[in-house]
Every structure is written in C-alpha cells, then in structure tokens.
Amino acid sequence: MIYKIKVPSIEEISFGVNGRFKSWFNELSRYQVQIFIATIFFLFAGSINYFSGNFADRGGAVVVPDIVLDHLPVFNMPSMFVYGIFAVMGLILLYPLIFKVKDFAYAFGQLSLLIMIRNFSVILTHLGRPDGAITIHFPAIIRYWNFNNDLFFSGHVAIPFLGFFVFKDSKVRWLFLICAIAMAAIVLMAHKHYSIDVLSAFFIAYGSYKIGEHALKKLK
Numbered sequence: 497m498i499y500k501i502k503v504p505s506i507e508e509i510s511f512g513v514n515g516r517f518k519s520w521f522n523e524l525s526r527y528q529v530q531i532f533i534a535t536i537f538f539l540f541a542g543s544i545n546y547f548s549g550n551f552a553d554r555g556g557a558v559v560v561p562d563i564v565l566d567h568l569p570v571f572n573m574p575s576m577f578v579y580g581i582f583a584v585m586g587l588i589l590l591y592p593l594i595f596k597v598k599d600f601a602y603a604f605g606q607l608s609l610l611i612m613i614r615n616f617s618v619i620l621t622h623l624g625r626p627d628g629a630i631t632i633h634f635p636a637i638i639r640y641w642n643f644n645n646d647l648f649f650s651g652h653v654a655i656p657f658l659g660f661f662v663f664k665d666s667k668v669r670w671l672f673l674i675c676a677i678a679m680a681a682i683v684l685m686a687h688k689h690y691s692i693d694v695l696s697a698f699f700i701a702y703g704s705y706k707i708g709e710h711a712l713k714k715l716k
Contacts, residue, residue: 523597530601530715538604541611542641548615549643557624557645564684564691565626571685574632577652580682584656584675591668599662605712606662607655610704614651617700621648629687650689652679653697654704661705 524531588607592600625644634642656679659672676698683689 520594520597527598527601531604534601534604534608534715538608538611541608541615544615545611546641548618549641549646552618552622552645552647553643555622555645557622559624559627560690562626562690562692565628565687568684568687570628570630570687572630573682573686574630576682577632577686577688578634580675580679581652581655584659584672584679587668587671588655588659588662591663591666596666601715602712603659603662605715606658606705606708609708609712610654610658610701611651613700613704613707614646614649614654617648618646623647623690626687626690632686632688647689647693648696649700650680650683650693650697652683652689653694654701657698657701658705661702 585607588603589600592598592603623645625647632642653676656672656675660669660676663669663672680694680697684691684694
C-alpha cells in the first residue's frame with residue numbers, strides 16, 4: 497500500500513500564516529485598553545525605580561558580614577548578571593504577547609507590581625554592596641538604572657520566580673524556576689547581593705503575585 501503525503505502549497509502556507517497573524521492582531525486589538533493601562537503602570541514603576549535607586553545610593557550605606565558570602569569565592573560573570581535578567585523580563589513579556597495575548601496585560605501588570613514593591617523596600621534598607629562584589633559596567637542605555645545600594649530584595653531572583661507563578665498553567669513555568677535558581681547562584685557568586693536579599697526574594701515574589709491576583713484581576 498502506497499501512502500501519499502500531501503505537501504501544502506505556497507498559497508496554503510501563506511493563507512495559514514496570514515490567518516494566524518490576523519487572529520493575533522484581532523486579539524491584540526481586543527485587549528488594547530488593558531495593555532495600555534499595564535504599559536502606563538510599568539512606565540510609572542520604572543520611573544519610581546530611578547528615584548528609589550538614587551535615594552538608596554545617596555543614603556549612608558553600611559557593609560555587613562554575611563556568613564554565606566564569607567565562605568563563597570567570587571566569580572566574575574558580568575554578562576550573565578546584566579543580560580540574564582533582561583532576557584528573563586523579555587521572556588515574561590514576549591511569551592504571552594506571542595502565544596497568549598489575553599494574558600499579556602496581566603503578566604505586564606504583575607511585573608510592574610513587583611518592581612513597585614521592590615522600590616518601596618529599597619528606600620527602607622541602607623546596606624552597601626558586600627565586600628568583594630565585582631564591578632560591572634552596564635551598557636549606556638541602562639546605565640542610569642544601575643545603582644549600588646538597591647539590594648533588598650534581589651530583583652534578579654524575584655522576577656524569574658514571579659514568572660513561575662504567573663505562567664502556572666504552562667510548561668514554560670519550569671524554565672522560569674530554573675532561571676530563578678540560576679540567577680540566585682549568579683548574584684551570590686558575584687557577591688552582588690547578600691544571602692538575605694536572595695532568600696527573601698522568593699517569598700516576596702510569591703507575596704507580590706498573590707496581591708496581583710486580586711489587584712490586577714481586571715487586566716487578566
């Protein structure tokens with residue numbers, strides 16, 4: 497018996513791609529109000545982050561001992577520290593934007609809420625960088641959002657762990673969990689955060705997510 501495999505024509509492939517794109521665009525238009533609100537919230541959170549970071553740097557910062565860092569050698573991984581977190585943030589936004597547009601505004605809002613909570617915590621704590629912390633040179637485009645004393649809590653850990661909860665119905669959540677563990681190791685090995693900054697990030701990220709479940713219900 498001979499089985500014939502039908503190969504789709506160029507016209508059929510083009511029609512399928514155009515159909516998917518049209519469906520995606522229509523869904524994007526449907527949720528444009530929610531996306532606009534979430535974008536404004538994110539820009540506001542980013543602006544407050546600039547002021548809170550500068551406030552922390554201007555305040556008197558104290559370097560304290562850390563039993564974990566005291567026994568952990570310093571590893572220089574500047575690229576992973578700088579670009580790793582932006583890759584995670586990009587994944588949090590691009591995954592729903594491409595595959596689940598209806599969840600994009602909600603994910604965007606959850607990320608912004610976590611940043612706002614971190615802004616508040618930063619101005620309450622006045623610790624300096626741990627001894628031996630590596631010096632990292634950020635690209636010019638984000639240099640103004642690079643601060644020295646915005647330590648509590650670690651955004652590098654909290655943001656991917658937030659993604660683990662936001663996308664709890666998708667297998668991509670496990671990628672975020674792996675990223676959270678990897679970022680925890682990176683910031684500790686680089687001595688860019690105290691161990692309490694890293695440990696607390698897991699709990700605060702979960703708390704932020706639970707707050708967002710109720711506060712951002714209309715964005716979902």
